[in-house]
Amino acid sequence: MTVEPPAMSRELRRVPLSCDLAVIGGGLAGVCCSVTAARAGLRVVLVQDRPVLGGNASSEVRLWILGATSHMGNNNRWAREGGVIDEILVENMFRNPEGNPLVVDTILLEWVTREPNITLLLNTAAHDVGKSDAANIRSVSAFCSQNSTAYDISAPLFCDASGDGIVGFLAGAAFRMGAEARGEFGELFAPEEAEPGMLGHTMYFYSKDTGRPVRFVPPAFALSDITRVPRWRDFKAGDSGCRLWWIEWGGTMDTIHDSETIKWELWKVVYGVWDHIKNSGRFPEAETLTLEWVGTIPGKRESRRFEGDHILTQRDVVEQRTHPDAVSFGGWAIDLHPPMGVYSPLPPCTQWHGKGVYQIPFRCLYSRNIDNLFLAGRIISASHVAFASTRVMATCAHGAQAVGMAAALCHRDGLLPRDLLEPARMADLQRRLSRVGQHIPGVPLHDPDDLARRARLSASSQLSLSSFLPSGEVMELTESWAMMLPMFGGPVPRIDLLLDVAAETTLEVELRVSSRAGNHTPDVVLERIAIPLRAGGGQWIGLPFSSTLDSQCYAFVCVLLNGQVAVHLSDQLATGVLALCHNGNKAVTKSATQSPPPGIGVDSFEFWTPKRRPHGKNLALRINPPLQAFGPENLVNGYNRPAVWPNAWVADFAHEQPVVRMRWDDPQEIARIELDMDTDFDHPMESVLMGHPERVMPYCVSHIRVAAVVEDERAGDPDYLSGSGSRTVTRDATELAVLAEISGNHQSRVVIGLGAPVVTRRLEIHVVAPSVNVPASLFAVRCYGPGK
DSSP, X not given: OOOOOOOSOOOOEEEEEEOSEEEEOOBHHHHHHHHHHHHTTOOEEEEOSSSSSBGGGSTTTOOXXXXXXXXXXXXXXXXXXXXXXXXXXXXXXXXXXXXXXXXXXXXXXXXXXTOTTEEEETXXXXXXXXXXXXXXXXXXXXXXXXXXXXXXXXXXXXXXXXSSOHHHHHHTOOEEOSBOOHHHHTOTTSOSSOBOOOOOEEOOEEEEXXXXXXXXXXXXXXXXXXXXXXXXXXXXTTOOGGGGTTXXXXXXSOTTTTHHHHHHHHHHHHHHHHHHHHHSSSOGGGTTEEEEEEOSSOBOOOSOEEOOSSOBOHXXXXXXOOOTTEEEEEOSOEEEOOTTGGGOSSOSOEEEXXXXXXXXXXXXXXXXXXXXXXXXXXXXXXXXXXXXXXXXXXXXXXXXXXXXXXXXXXXXXTOOXXXXXXXXXXXXXXXXXXXXXXXXXXXOOOOTTOGGGGSEEEESOOOOEEEXXXXXXXXXXXXOEEEEEEEOSEEOOEEEEEEEESSSEEEEEEEEEOSSTTOOOOOXXXXXXXXXEOSEXXXXXXXXXXXXXXXXXXXXXXXXXXXXXXXXXXXXXXXXXXXXXXXXOTTTOSSSEEOOOTTSSOOOEEOEEOOOTTSOOEEOEEEEEEEOXXXXXXXXXXXXSOSSXXXXXXXXXXXXSOEEEEEEEEEEEEEEEEEEOOOOTTOOOOOSSXXXXXXXXXXXXOOEEEEEEEOSGGGGOTTTTGGGTOOOOOTTXXXXXXXXXXXXXXXXXXXXXXXXXXXXXXXXXXXXXXXXXXXOEESEEEEEOTTO
């Protein structure tokens, strides 16, 4: 028993913490920054003011995680973000294809707590900053209401991933709020004069069917006149969660200091909407529905944006400007909302897409006037217009991973963030990021430590794409379709399609390419031909293109809509090849063609997008000569996904257990092997609400065996390779030793650390095809010696 006598005052329990990097904010940006830094060897303290991680992605808000893929509704093919955020999305797909937000919470908590270098402080809010001088932060003070403990966190480097930028604000970092004037950065989509309005907050709700009538009595504060919402007729009984993202408000207010007021107004709207659904008499199907969950904190979109050495602008986004310090990328539309939100008579959003993804430079990820402060998440250095694209969570997380790795290099070499702009240091940062899966468009990984680049590569087979075999399924050409095929420079091969023709007609076919290497917008028509067709089923029809391609690229064989024609489909899939449909995804665009008004600095172009599986199937076709784009040389070209080229080794369809072989002239000491798999980077993997039919992506190799001829003099010792799982080792170096075997892989990266390094001139990677209709493939193989 403890008895405390009266006192004039008491001090809080104070705990000092020292670390290499303090990360304030545990949304996706803070999580991915912390995990990246911790894996690179830094001691990290992660401060999160909520009881769970994830911010807007958590079960407290329940927004789906999205980025450059944009629901597969734009032309950014294979654009899902890589690195830690990719691990999280792939794992969530594997464990949680139903989209349960509680499971998302558990994955984020697991990813953080399994890193021994991270100290996680939940329910802990930063409230003060100590500075060593005008340009440097010394410490951050935080308080946890759950254990009544104050923390004093000191570090040489800080990352503000808090959303509202509490550390940057307290430290005196330069920031902006509202919309810049058009003339400041030459942004034609910006307002003529600067404006205070911003994007507002959103509150979500979930409902469920109980199977019996349920009565709802609204609270007194619920919105009583639903017609105050101009779009009130758009509410549907079955809508819930982030499908109602447009229940938004607060953009005309101070989205930081008025946040509680905004929350109350959103609660009024949410309960008023549910009252309308249950009690207006317009929705008899809602009789058995009950309100299951309503958010208790709103999802914030915009507040402070801090200034770095570069402010990203509309022209960076739309023109896809390149930067020598590129470390991340974006691809979501420039997506602005009316400040009045749900009460506005204007459309709830205005989305203008680019023709491809754009680079995000490192100069946007640190404060221009606080030397040891990194910026991550939605507060990075961007104009209001550019922020409308960079603000989405997967983009925020991807940029934050660059911050985590940059902090590791700063700590290693005693540097400040700006020091990494020196070209050699920046190349080192880009190399280290790419090695852990960070895709940086236009920046391949050329790692001098990678022993695989010195090897002679061969494979037991490689795909020579001569056909996609018909499955018997047909599809009427009620929309235009295209096959996206990798072709070398030179004459276009002959392509045959299998068609059913209901009545005599003329089929129009186009050959297209993209106007910019690396984009996947088919905006250049090389050739258009008209093919007369007679009525009849099962006709192989040749497409007599006469064009010559200047260089290797993706070509788009476009078959234009024709109600008299049906195309045969194939169940076969192959890495780096897609069928596309010319249509508009209403979640992110109004039509199949983007047609902006003149003078806003946005391009006009068509959308050609894949269908989601199980509907995403290739067209049955024949190609002569076959496409030879899938050789093992792609494994060391520095790319880990398709871009200008498939960038993958793909085995033949007939080869169930193919092998990649690596040979060196001289013995190589290998301690670590890294493999990059195809987990379908075209799939957005929305984290909540949307159900997905797959747990494992159909292209992903799940079974891998790595073997080598071991030449080390210790090869005869039965304990030598015991940590590597060796089953066969001989001293005369004539038999393959199995170094590692993995079953059940579903992740994009497989890292094999050998229990003891092996010396070899011959290494083999044995894989098993995912299915009879999908050949085995790999994007990259890297081998490293000890300590690399």
